[in-house]
Structures are given as C-alpha cells and as structure tokens.
Amino acid sequence: MKLSVYEQLKRSILDGKLAAGQPLVESQLADAYGVSRTPIREALHRLQQDGIVERGDRGLRVAEGSAEQILEIYEARVVLEAAVCESAARRRTEMDVARLHGILEASPRDNPSASEMVASNMQFHEAVWQASHNGTWVDLLSRLNTHLRRYPSTTLTAPGRWEEALEEHAALLAAIERGDAEAASSIGRAHMTKARDVRLRMWREQHAGEAALS
Structure with a gap:
C-alpha cells in the first residue's frame, strides 16, 4: 500500500x-x-x-534538535515509562509475560549491530507498553519515540550500555511477572534516566567535535 x-x-x-x-x-x-x-x-x-x-x-x-529538547522529551518519558511499568505489573496477562520472555530471550548478545540492538530494545519496550493495557500511555510514548528518532545515534552503542540495558530489562520483567508494581515503576524510571544521561553525553560529545572542526 x-x-x-x-x-x-x-x-x-x-x-x-x-x-x-x-x-x-x-x-x-x-x-x-x-x-x-x-x-x-x-x-x-x-x-x-x-x-x-x-x-x-x-x-x-x-526542526533543529537541541540538548534542551532531549531533556524535555526524557522528562516526559521518564514519568510515562515509570507509570506504564507500574501498570504493566498490575494488569499484565500470562500472554503479556510470555511475550516479554520471548523477546528478552531472543535479544542479541553476541556483538550485535546498532540496528539489531535498537530493534530488540524497541520490541521489548513496546511489549511492556502493551502489557499496561492503557492505550493513552501507548499513544503518548509512541509520539515521544518519534521525536527521539530524529536523533539517529542510539544510546545502546555506548560502551557497556547494551549489556546493562539487558540486565535492566530482565529485572523489569521479573518485577512485572511477580506483580511488584512499586519495583517495576522504580526500575522503569531508573532505566530511562540512564538512557537520558547517556543521550545527553553523546549529544555534547558530538557537538563538541563539530565545534572543534569548524
């Protein structure tokens, strides 16, 4: 079509x-x-x-990107991810949990490419969103993700970040599976806060390099 x-x-x-x-x-x-x-x-x-x-x-x-816009996007996403993870822990079905386990087990671990990491990460997060069974949050997070796609580099290529992200995904899934809403919210908030910090560091390093070349 x-x-x-x-x-x-x-x-x-x-x-x-x-x-x-x-x-x-x-x-x-x-x-x-x-x-x-x-x-x-x-x-x-x-x-x-x-x-x-x-x-x-x-x-x-x-539209031009900026460090300020990155902060604005992540301020909203940190709050929404915490809420959606909490909701997922309260409302997830057995099918939701099975889907998340399947995605996590299939996540690439042997020197994956940036595109493989991005695809796997997005698949996991979207499955968590769906497990919240809150269409409004899913819509808002999808819109925020559209804004982040304008920044082509991924935080997952930062040294050690992919391995760390997989550990955080596993901890989040465990909290969702046992229905621990408070832990799921805390893990989701911390996970996205780390992504924000890495994104800002990458932005500053990129633009510092561009300034040095100008």
Missing part, C-alpha cells in the same frame, strides 16, 4: 534524508513527490503539530 504524503515526508525526516534545518518549500516538495501543493501543505501542518517541522525566518523547515 502506498504511503500518504504525510508518512513519506515524516519517514524522510526521521531517516535523515531531509536534514535538520533544511527548508521545506511546498512547490519543490510537490514536484519531488508528484502531487499538488494541497496535500503537501496538509502534511507539513501535521508534521508541525508533531514537532518535527518548525517555522523559521524564511518559512517552514525541518
């Missing part, structure tokens, strides 16, 4: 084909995607609402 113009533009931004700060000119995009300017205008409006397109001095552009 052909993707909508909105989905095509969104994917191009999240995949980095349209770089941060790049101007988004309706007429040029209409030519590139083979459509009229109306669906382009509607797609840009939705992407602006999503927060991945912003208005600059000369019109719309791909």
